[in-house]
Amino acid sequence: MKKFLDFLPHLAACMAAALIVITILNGFNPLMAWLTSRISRIFIFLFCAVVLVSSITAIVRNSRR
Amino acid sequence: MEGRHTTPKHTAPPSGRTGTRAQPAQPRKSAEQAAVRTRPETEGPVRREEPERARRPETEERMERPAPRPPKKNRPSAAGMILRDILLVGIILVVFAFFHHVLPRITARNTVITPKTTVVTTPAAVSENTPEPTPSAPAGPEEEQPPEVSEEPAPVEVDPRTEWQKRFADKFTDEVVRTADSYSSPNVSITITTHSGEYKGYYQTYYIADIYVANIENFRTCFANNQFVYYGAQDAVALAKSANALISMNGDYCNNQRSGFLVRNGDVYYDDALSFDLCVLFYDGTVETYSPSEYDPEELLAAGPYQTWKFGPKLLDADGKAMTSFNTTTEIIYEEAPRSGFGYYEPGHYCFVVADGRQNHARGFVLSEFAELFEELGCTRAYNMDGGASSVLTFDGNTFNKPSGYRQLGDILLIAEIPEQAGEEEGAA
Incomplete structure (x- = not known):
């Protein structure tokens, strides 16, 4: 569990980078539904969930310090 | 770190006797036990750190040093961490592309979408091609009407x-x-x-x-x-x-x-x-x-x-x-x-x-x-x-x-x- 929580910030950063790439691609061709397709919405939801858990973990660790 | 001790240079004599003065060379555990033993029960629960701090000499605190870092081989280098994250970004994009482009095409290849x-x-x-009704001829006196040649109506050109x-x-x-x-x-x-x-x-x-x-x-x-x-x-x-x-x-x-x-x-x-x-x-x-x-x-x-x-x-x-x-x-x-x-x-x-x-x-x-x-x-x-x-x-x-x-x-x-x-x-x- 600890390893997983330590890995979450990395995962959040990587997903953020991937989302930036997808957003740029969407700017070039929005008709390909880079940000509006079902898989895109799932990806954005997962990204938000990872960021949320990672943030809560960081807040708890800071409060314990 | 506070809980760690370095081994004192001056060790206590092995006789095990206890003196009235606090002996810095004595093990901490025995000092804590002595404190617990001499403490009356009416004072409430014993705080763990109090006897330790009370009996710890300043010289010992000065001798405390930060805990040694774990061996380097267990910690990934910064470059390795960045490379690993970049690789992870690539994997995420590939997985996304697979589900966004490849899989829908494979599954929908033979699926014909029919109109609702x-x-x-x-x-x-x-609709406007239908001929407009021709106006009927005005009615006139009977004697002026031409004789009927045929009973069939005159063909209307459409x-x-x-x-x-x-x-x-x-x-x-x-x-x-x-x-x-x-x-x-x-x-x-x-x-x-x-x-x-x-x-x-x-x-x-x-x-x-x-x-x-x-x-x-x-x-x-x-x-x-x-x-x-x-x-x-x-x-x-x-x-x-x-x-x-x-x-x-x-x-x-x-x-x-x-x-x-x-x-x-x-x-x-x-x-x-x-x-x-x-x-x-x-x-x-x-x-x-x-x-x-x-x-x-x-x-x-x-x-x-x-x-x-x-x-x-x-x-x-x-x-x-x-x-x-x-x-x-x-x-x-x-x-x-x-x-x-x-x-x-x-x-x-x-x-x-x-x-x-x-x-x-x-x-x-x-x-x-x-x-x-x-x-x-x-x-x-x-x-x-x-x-x-x-x-x-x-x-x-x-x-x-x-x-x-x-x-x-x-x-x-x-x-x-x-x-x-x-x-x-x-x-x-």
Whole structure:
């Protein structure tokens, strides 16, 4: 569990980078539904969930310090 | 660290006796135990750190040092961590692309999307073909009436032409006439003009197909392989030939989406609102272009749409003037590129405009120039279609323009003789 929580910030950063790439691609061709397709919405939801858990973990660790 | 101790240099004698003075050399555990033993129970619970701090000499605290770091071999280096994260980004993108592009194509390869409903509307041009009732002869005196020669009523001459055939009579011909860049028949008139030269300071090559039709059903669209399949695509010439197209132009590649407002040849595939400008060709031959906030899908369906396109943006405003700002955030649409556009003059009179680009003989149009071109042509409505390598104009079974590359098309706009008309012509021949 600890390893997983330590890995979450990395995962959040990587997903953020991937989302930036997808957003740029969407700017070039929005008709390909880079940000509006079902898989895109799932990806954005997962990204938000990872960021949320990672943030809560960081807040708890800071409060314990 | 507070809980750690370094081994004192001065060790206590091994006798194990306890003195009255606190001996720094004694183990801490025994000191704690002594404190617990001497403490009365009435003082409450013992705090763990108190006896330790009380008995710990300052010299010992000074001797405390930070805990040694764990061995380096267990900690990944910064470069390794960055490389690992970059690799993870790549894996995420590959997985995303697989689920976004590859898997839908595999699963939908053989899935034909059928229309939800069909718009039932009598084409205006056909309905107006019915002859008007002839006025009855004024009643006069009985003796002035001519003698009846026959009991059969006098034959009434009915003009079989549609309203559009009457209006554009000078454009149609009684027989089929084909040239290298034109086609005319009793039902269709197509004239393609090629413009090559300087346009607004740049060398451009573009093609304008001036089109007149006798019936709205002469104006059709066709999906790749003649069926609406997700991401279906077909060679432009093969697609035009399969649809018996006299002339065809690439469409909006609507089959890469599973939503929006899509009506083709009267069949309704999707009836959702969308964020792009919409172009609608109604059964009465009129064309209207809409911004996303300007239409309601239910109202549009009630108005009798025959074809819709959802690429855009629209190029002319309500007064037929070139738009100066467009409903798109896509930078590539503002770039110089091959373009395809559909223009509308009046019911029954349309134009296809295809511009070459990204080649030596043609720079390509930016969107504002393309809009100005339609304004100069006198169109009242104009709509931008898919461009780039998709911009293909075919005529009489051959590619007419010079596409900037090869790309299979998802759909086309086409002009064709409808089967009944073709049958009549063959019979007449």
